[in-house]
Amino acid sequence: MLSERQKLILSTIVDDYIRSAEPVGSRTISKRSDVGFSPATIRNEMSDLEELGFLEQPHTSAGRIPSHKGYRYYVDHLVKLGSLSVKELDVLKLFFAERLQEMEHMIQHVATVLSSLTNYTSIVLGPELLNTTLKHLQIVPLNDTSAVAIIVTNTGHVENKIIAIPEGMPVGELERIVNLMNARLSGVPLIHFKSRLHSEVSSELGKYVSKYEELTRMIESTLQSDEEDRIFVSGSTNMLTQPEFKDVDKVKGILDLFDEAHTLVKLFSAAPRGIQVRIGTENSVEAINNCSLITASYSIDGQLLGTVGILGPTRMEYGKVISLLDHLSKDMALMMARWYK
Amino acid sequence: MLSERQKLILSTIVDDYIRSAEPVGSRTISKRSDVGFSPATIRNEMSDLEELGFLEQPHTSAGRIPSHKGYRYYVDHLVKLGSLSVKELDVLKLFFAERLQEMEHMIQHVATVLSSLTNYTSIVLGPELLNTTLKHLQIVPLNDTSAVAIIVTNTGHVENKIIAIPEGMPVGELERIVNLMNARLSGVPLIHFKSRLHSEVSSELGKYVSKYEELTRMIESTLQSDEEDRIFVSGSTNMLTQPEFKDVDKVKGILDLFDEAHTLVKLFSAAPRGIQVRIGTENSVEAINNCSLITASYSIDGQLLGTVGILGPTRMEYGKVISLLDHLSKDMALMMARWYK
DNA sequence: TTTAGCACTCCTTTCGATTGAGTGCTAACG
DNA sequence: CGTTAGCACTCAATCGAAAGGAGTGCTAAA
Secondary structure, eight states, X not given: OOOHHHHHHHHHHHHHHHHXXXXXXXXXXXXXXXXXXXXXXXXXXXXXXXXXXXXXXXXXXXXXXXXXXXXXXXXXXXXXXXXXXXXXXXXXXXXXXXXXXXXXXXXXXXXXXXXXXXXXXXXEEOOOGGGSBEEEEEEEEOSSSEEEEEEEETTSOEEEEEEEOOXXXXXXXXXXXXXXXXXXXXXXXXXXHHHHIIIIIXXXXXXXXXXXXXXXXXXXXXXXXXXXXXXXXXXXXXXGGSGGGOXXXXXXXXXXXXXXXXXXXXXXXXXXXXXXXXXXXXXXXGGGTTEEEEEEEEEETTEEEEEEEEEEESSOOHHXXXXXXXXXXXXXXXXXXXXXX | OOOHHHHHHHHHHHHHHHHHOSOBOHHHHHHSTTOOSOHHHHXXXXXXXXHTTXXXXXXXXXXXXXXXXXXXXXXXXXXXXXXXXHHHHHHHHHHHHSOOSXXXXXXXXXHHHHHHHHXXXXXXXXXXXXXXXXXXXXXXXOSSSEEEEEEEETTSOEXXXXXXXXXXXXXXXXXXXXXXXXXXXXXXXXXXXXXXXXXXXXXXXXXXXXXXXXXXXXXXXXHHTTGGGGEEEEOGGGGGGSGGGOBHHHHHXXXXXXXXXXXXXXXXXXXXXXXXXXXXXXXXXXXGTTEEEEEEEEEETTEEEEEEEEEEESSOOHHHHHHHHHHHHHHHHHHHHHHXX
16 A cells, blocks of 8 residues: 555656656656655655556666556556546537538547547447348349348448359349348347348248358348448557657557457457556557557447547556546447437 | 660669668679679769769768669669569469459458568559449438438449438338439449439429439439548558668658548549659659659550559669559459459 | 779767766764 | 755766778879
8 A cells, every 4th residue: 555645756757757758757756846855755755666566767877667557556546537628628519519420430530539639549449230220131133143232220331242142043032032031120130130030031931941041141241241340540640759659660560450450359349348448568469568558438228339449658648538538438329329219 | 865884883773772772882883793894983984873863972972872863764764674473473363363252352452462562552542433333222211311322333332321311202202213213324324323313314203303402412422422432551551661761750741641541542543544653752742752652553445443553662673563563453454344344 | 994092081880988867875854 | 753965876878089981083004
C-alpha cells in the first residue's frame, strides 16, 4: 500500500512524463506548487518507488520514468478522468446530429473523429452481422453458371457474394426456393438463420433436396465473409508523431499490424465489456508491446455489439482517452439502437 | 546527344545507385568489367555529365548520384527491361489460375502480389462502375421511410445505398416502378442509365411523376458513391524499408497520402494509356516529390478501364518494375474481359 | 586521348574533454 | 524522526579537434 505522499509523487511523475516524454527529475517535481517537499525528500520517495517496481531509471544519472506496473497503478488508482472540453463536446454533438445513413460510414466516421480528437490511432470493431435480422434475400443470376447472392438486413446492411448455381437447377426453381426462403425466414436473426433454414424450408423442396444443400451452404458462406469488414482504423500515421517512435524500425511492426484486419479482429473480439486498459506487454500482440490499448465496448440491452479503441504509446493521456471513449461508446450504443429497432 | 561512353557510364552509375543507395565514385565504375577505362577518364566524363545536368554531387568529395534529369534519360533511353524471373512468373501464373470470384478481391489480390514481388507500394485503380451494364435493380423497404437501393451489374458487382422513400408513395407503387425499370433498363450500360431512365420510363408513370423524380435522383446517387472504392493500396509500409525514408518526417506525408483515396483516384485518373514513368517533381502531388510513380493502364477493346501503379523512391528498379507492370496489366485486361463478356 | 600522380576537399568516425542534469549518501536541522 | 542542505559521484549528451578515407580536379606524361 502506498502512502498518500507516494501516490502524489507517482501521479505527478506519470503526468509529467506523459506530457514531456522525458525522464522526470526530483527538482522538477519539487517545483510544482502542489508538492511542498524538497528535492531530497522526493529523491528518497522516488528511490522507494523504484524499489517497489513503480518507477524505472533509464540510467543512473537520469530522472525516473514510470514502469508498466507504475502505469497500471496510475490507471487503477490515480488517474483523473478529464471531463471533455467544450470543443470536444461540440465535435461529438455535431457528429451525432449528422445521422449518417449507412452504418459503415457512421463507424468509419466515429474512427476518424476519435483519432483527430486524440492524435492517437483509433480502431473500431463494428457489430457482428449475426446480431441483425434478415430483411430480404435475393439471388440474381449473372449467367448459366453463376449468380450473386444478396442478403439485406434490417439495419440496411447489404452483404453479397458470387456463388455458383448448382448444376441442373433451372432458373425458375431457383426463384421458387428463394421466394420460399424469403417468406419463411424474413425477420429471423441471422445467428439463427442456419438452423431455421433447415427446419423451415427443407421439407418443401421436392426433388432438389441435394442441390439445395449445395445452395444453402453458399448462402451461409455469404454471412461469414464479413469478419474482416468489421474493423475500421483511422489515424494510423499519428503513431509517427510520437517521439518514442521516431525510429522507423519501431513503427514498422505497428503499422504492419493495421493492415492485418484479421489480427485486429481477434485482438478486439477478446475485449471484455466496459472499459479496459491494456498496458505494454499486457497486450497479447507483440508488435504493440510498447503501446497501450484502451478499449470500450458498446452494447444494446446487455448484448455486446462491438468495441471502440485507442492505440497509443504507453505514455498515453489515459484520463482524457478513457473519458472520451466512455462518452463515445455510450453515444454509439444509442445510435445503434435506432438501427436495430 | 550523349556519346556511347557517356551513356555507358550514366547507365552504370544509375544501376549502381539503385542497388546501393550510396553515391557512386569513379573507381567503383572503373572496376566493373564492362567499363575498360581508368578512374581518371571516368572522372572527366562524370564531370561533363554533371555539367549537362544528368548527375549531382551531394558534396565536393562524394561520388555522383543521378539527378531527376539523369533518371529521366535513363528511363527513356538506357533502361534494360528485366525479363521476369521464373519465380515471379510462377507467382503470377498461380495467381491468375486462381480465378477469384469477386472483382474487388481480385484487384486487392493484384495489389498484394505486386507489392510483395517488388517490395514497393502498389496502387491499383479498378474499373469504373460506369463501364458495366445493369443486370438487376432492387429496392428493399426497411421501414416506412427508408429503403435500400441495390444495383447489380453484369460483372457481379453490387452497389447499394440507403435512400428515403418519397413521402406518400405506397409500397406497391414502388414495386411497380422498380419492375418497370428492370424490364426496360436491364442490359443498359450504366453510363447511359441516367438518360435512358428518362426516355424509357418517364412516360408510363401516371400520377407519381414528381415523386418519381426524387426516386431516380437517389438511385443515380447510388452509382456515384463508388469513386473512392476504386482504389486499392498494398505494401504501404514497404516505404519504411527504403533508406532514403529512414527519417520519419519524410515518410509521414507519403503514408498520409495513402489514406486519402480521393487524391489517389485523382492522381491515377490522370494517368494516360500504356506505361508512364513519373519521376520526382513530375508528380503533381507534392508529398511524393522524392518518389517515382510508374503506372500501366489496362483496357478492353481500346476502352480504358483502370490503372496499375507502383510507387517507390526515385532510386527505383525501373527495368524490373516496368516489365512487371507491363506483363500484369495485360493479364488483368484479359481477366477483366472474362467478366465483361 | 588516356592515364598516373598528387594535392585538396570534406564527410565520417573516433576519442577525449566538458557540461549538466540528476542521483545517493551523510550530516545537520527543527 | 522526518526533512533538508550539501556534496561527491555518475553518466548521457554535446562539442571540438584529430585522424581517416573516399573521392575529386588538375597537371603532366605516356
